[in-house]
């Protein structure tokens with residue numbers, strides 16, 4: 335069997351806490367792929383652990399995943415796993431990998447070690463570089479016809495003397511969509527915002543509320559939640575595009591549909607964003623314009639400067655299917671003038687009075703009681719929780 339027909343082990347890096355929702359995203363992508371192409375996407379979820387998911391599948395899943403999944407941080411291709419306690423063996427083992435299938439030249443080499451005989455990262459990386467250079471001396475690299483290439487990074491990890499060698503297929507971390515042009519204080523990472531939004535909508539669908547929804551963020555900052563609602567096409571490059579074996583797969587016309595986009599429609603029709611700071615509104619405007627320019631659909635969005643805590647909104651949002659999503663200041667980097675729990679309660683009360691949403695999704699410091707329906711993860715080194723609150727029943 336040649337490499338084009340084999341399956342490979344992959345490791346999908348996930349922000350800790352978001353593993354379950356990521357598995358749901360993979361399952362939804364598989365359904366979308368099946369409905370568009372009438373064949374199963376052969377992605378096996380082998381196991382999940384804190385911070386990642388082990389997958390097995392053909393090489394082309396690297397394209398499918400990088401192009402479509404919006405929660406993970408990075409996809410690694412496992413090239414080799416072996417026991418190793420000395421540098422000559424490391425050199426030998428790395429020299430056996432067919433590097434000219436995997437890169438034109440290797441990108442940055444990064445190593446880590448825990449509870450292992452080999453632990454000096456400088457020496458590990460130097461040995462790896464020598465082994466790869468030696469391989470290319472004896473087996474010339476394939477001709478690189480790209481003017482600019484993202485040469486894939488190599489990750490070498492030692493754990494209990496087991497060495498795992500992984501090739502990065504993503505390039506820049508996947509949370510960077512290449513669409514954020516404006517920022518404001520304490521912006522959310524795009525993949526974290528998407529995870530909350532996706533989880534929110536999935537829960538609503540499970541409750542029998544399929545939308546269409548009107549999404550409103552009353553403290554939108556640079557508008558990450560709002561942009562993520564409509565980011566279907568990501569206009570950036572990935573390092574899998576510069577893996578010679580992948581290019582071979584892509585040239586095979588029967589496999590091209592693996593490289594397509596399969597955006598999930600969150601069924602959000604209207605978007606509203608408010609913030610008391612005019613600079614936040616300007617950056618949200620830039621970001622949403624950019625998303626709009628890459629989107630196939632024209633969508634409605636309205637952004638206005640307004641203090642959330644003023645009683646009456648200057649802007650009437652008359653819709654019965656409003657869902658509010660927000661990450662208000664936590665009282666860490668952005669100050670709040672009340673004890674945290676009180677602030678959260680008055681936020682919820684005000685959102686209900688002001689917008690009468692069907693549901694509220696709030697990302698806040700993890701300070702409430704543990705609940706099964708809560709998404710817990712880390713944001714900027716802080717433990718945070720995304721909670722959904724019901725207001726009235728959906729009347730759509």
Ligand SMILES: C[S@@+](CC[C@H](N)C(=O)[O-])C[C@H]1O[C@@H](n2cnc3c(N)ncnc32)[C@H](O)[C@@H]1O
Nearest residue numbers: 521522553554555556557558609610611641642
């Ligand atoms: C944590 S940031 C939100 C970040 C945003 N999700 C993003 O990704 O850019 C909180 C935002 O709340 C805004 N804010 C704070 N108090 C507000 C109020 N009373 N009314 C409206 N906006 C407020 C701040 O200006 C800030 O932009």
